[in-house]
Amino acid sequence: xxxxxxxxxxxxxxxxxxxxxxxxxxxxxxxxxxxxxxxxxxxxxxxxxxxxxxxxxxxxxxxxxxxxxxxxxxxxxxxxxxxxxxxxxxxxxxxxxxxxxxxxxxxxxxx
Amino acid sequence: xxxxxxxxxxxxxxxxxxxxxxxxxxxxxxxxxxxxxxxxxxxxxxxxxxxxxxxxxxxxxxxxxxxxxxxxxxxxxxxxxxxxxxxxxxxxxxxxxxxxxxxxxxxxxxxxxxx
Numbered sequence: 001x002x003x004x005x006x007x008x009x010x011x012x013x014x015x016x017x018x019x020x021x022x023x024x025x026x027x028x029x030x031x032x033x034x035x036x037x038x039x040x041x042x043x044x045x046x047x048x049x050x051x052x053x054x055x056x057x058x059x060x061x062x063x064x065x066x067x068x069x070x071x072x073x074x075x076x077x078x079x080x081x082x083x084x085x086x087x088x089x090x091x092x093x094x095x096x097x098x099x100x101x102x103x104x105x106x107x108x109x110x111x
Numbered sequence: 112x113x114x115x116x117x118x119x120x121x122x123x124x125x126x127x128x129x130x131x132x133x134x135x136x137x138x139x140x141x142x143x144x145x146x147x148x149x150x151x152x153x154x155x156x157x158x159x160x161x162x163x164x165x166x167x168x169x170x171x172x173x174x175x176x177x178x179x180x181x182x183x184x185x186x187x188x189x190x191x192x193x194x195x196x197x198x199x200x201x202x203x204x205x206x207x208x209x210x211x212x213x214x215x216x217x218x219x220x221x222x223x224x225x226x
Contacts, residue, residue, distance in 0.1 A: 036215075043115075043202055043217030044154075089154060097208075098167055099144060099215055103153030 002027040002094040006102035009087075013080055013109050021075040021105045023064075023090035033057075033066055033073040034091040036101070044089060047075075080109045113137075117203050117218035125226050129191040132221045135184055136205030144215065145178055145188050146202040154202075160186065193225045 006023040013019060025031060032051045036044040048057030053068035062077045073090060090102040116135040124130055136143050144159040158168040163180045171178070175194070180186040190197055200222050204215040 041219075043204075043219050044215070045217065046214045049214070096166060097142065097161070098156065098159065099206075100156055101146075101154040 002031075002092065002098070002100060004090050004092050004100055004102040006088075006090045006105055008103070008105070010106040010108060013107070015082055015109055015111050016079045017109075019075070019077040019080045019084075019107070021088055021090075021107070023073045023075065023102060025071050025073065025090075025092045027092055027094045029095065030068065031092040031094050033064070034093070034099075035062070035064055035073070035075050036089045036091055038087040038089065038104070040086075047088070080107075082109045082111055085109045115203055115205050115216050115218035117201075117221050119221055120219065121222045121224075123224045123226065124193055126194055127192045128225075129189065130193045130197075130223060130225075132188045132201050132203075132223070134186045134188070134203030134218060136186070136203070137216055138184065140205035140207050140216070142206040142208065143180060143186050144204045144206070145186070146204065148200045148202060148220070149198075157188070190223075193223075195225045198223055198225050 003026045034049045035047040037047045038044045048059040050057040050066040053066050056065045064073050064075045085108050087104045087106045089104045093099050118133045141162050145157040147155045157170045158178045160180045178188045200220045202217050202220045204217045206215045
C-alpha cells in the first residue's frame with residue numbers, strides 16, 4: 001500500500017549547521033508531496049509542498065525537490081536556527097485524496 | 112476564521128469508559144481527516160470524509176472506534192470502550208480540496224489518557 005518513510009530522529013544540530021531530513025514515498029501515480037512542521041503543543045502546519053516531478057517547494061529557508069526517479073522529497077536548510085526546533089513530517093496525497101504521513105523527525109537545534 | 116476547533120483539549124478517563132472527541136472544521140472545507148499520534152506509531156490516518164461521507168476508514172484500529180460527520184460543521188470520533196493503549200493525541204484536520212496539493216489545516220489536538 002501507499003506509505004511514506006523518513007529518517008528516524010531525534011536529530012540534534014548546532015545553530016547554523018546544515019540540515020537534511022530524508023523522505024521517500026511509495027504510491028501509485030504521482031502524489032503531491034508535503035513537509036509539515038509541528039511545534040510543541042501545537043497541531044501540524046504546512047511548511048512547503050510540491051505537486052509534480054522536479055518541482056521545488058521552499059519556505060522560511062527550507063527547500064525540498066520532488067524527485068520522481070528516486071521517489072524522494074528530502075528536506076534541506078542551509079543554516080538552522082534554534083527556532084527551527086520542532087518535529088517535521090513528510091506527507092503525500094495519494095489516490096482518492098488520502099493524505100498520509102511519515103513517522104516524523106524530531107529536530108533540536110542547540111545554540 | 113477561527114481555524115479547526117477540537118474539544119476537549121485534554122481528557123483523562125478510566126478504562127472501559129466511552130470517549131467522544133469533537134471537531135469543527137473550517138467553514139467551506141469539504142474534507143475532514145482524523146489522525147492519531149503516538150510515539151510508537153507516529154501520525155496515523157484513522158478516517159477521512161468528503162462532503163460528510165466517509166471515504167476511507169481502513170485506518171480505524173478496531174470496532175471500538177467509530178466516527179461520524181452528521182453535517183459539514185461537525186464531526187465526532189468515539190471510542191467505546193476505551194483502553195489504555197488508546198492513549199494518544201488525536202488530531203482533526205480539514206481541507207478545501209487536497210487535490211493538486213491542497214493544504215490541510217490541523218486543530219490543536221485532543222490529548223487522551225486512558226488509565
